[in-house]
Amino acid sequence: MEEKDKDKGMFKAYQFAQEMIRDRLRDVDENAAKELDAARENEVIVARGSYDYIERVFSQMDMPHKVVDPMAFDAFGPSAEQIVFLNCPGAVSEDGVRNLVRFVEQGGFLFTTDWALKHVIEVGFPGTLRYNGKPTADEVVRVEIDAGEDPFLKSLISEKDDPLWWIEGSSYPIEILDENRVDVLVRSKEVREKYGESPVFTSFDYGKGKVYHMISHFYLQRTETRTLRQTQSSASYMEEKLCMNEERRMKYDGMGLRETSLGEVESAYSSSALMNMVMYEKASSLNQTIDDEL
DSSP states (O other): OOHHHHHHHHHHHHHHHHHHHHHHHHHHOHHHHHHHHHHTTSOEEEEOOSSOOHHHHHHHTTOOOEEEOGGGGGTOOOOTTOEEEEOTTOOOOHHHHHHHHHHHHTTOEEEEETTHIIIIIHHHSTTTEEEOSOOOOSEEEEOEEOOTTOHHHHHHOOTTOOOEEEEOTTOOOEEESOTTTOEEEEEOHHHHHHHSOOEEEEEEEETTEEEEEESSOSSOOOOOOOSTGGGSBHHHHHHHHSOOOHHHHHHHHHTTGGGSBHHHHHHHHHHHHHHHHHHHHHHHHHHHHHHHHO
16 A cells, blocks of 8 residues: 555544544533533633644644644744644744743643653653654554543543554654653553553643653654454444444444444554543643632
8 A cells, every 4th residue: 555545544643533522422421512512711822833733633622722833932832722733843943842831830721742842841841751763664563551630531542442553664663751740641562662652641740731742743643453353344444342233323424434444444443542531631621710700
């Protein structure tokens, strides 16, 4: 399969993934589904990158967002009610980093990928994470998502899920500097065995806000088929995750269900679940702030 065809498959997979997440929440937690819908009202800012394209995922999610140049942070700091997604490489100036740190201190959420580890995290949030100096090869790895006691993630991710995520060449493995402060939501034994560190998706509180960082890129442009299960159709995965009925089957068929594999949709679903978790946590923090002020 040509790369452009793989990319097209993943692009379509993200459409299915977001719709599946909405349906899954409607099945298991109607209140969470409503809160997630409300979270779409939060203003999302995406800083352009050269290698990652988070804005494409938001477009597939039909999520309102504003795309800006990373140099825009030189002159202003986003408001604490917003979420900033910073695409790799995270080419932000020193002034921009200072403004982003202030933004998080005041309650903002910051999400960064790959090379932003050196350009933003190490500079603005020292003592939390750092690049371990061992760049990766271009490959697809198995990841393990730890939902822990998080009710939102637990409602979306199950023990049956076996996602494969794309790690682009020259990605930066994440070394945890403060294990008491940093949470690891996604790990990979394969990344640890090859590059010395297992974290794939991390988070930590900072001031009144929160920082999320992941290795490689959020927009997974390809995956692989390693197991017999992953060769099945994406319809099989939907039967696994959702309470399917004729109406839903017709809906997904109309979206082009046969154009994607189970492996593609599973990978997109797992990464989209984490994106939705960020949105949900931000909405919850804003609601808590309002309650505290009453």
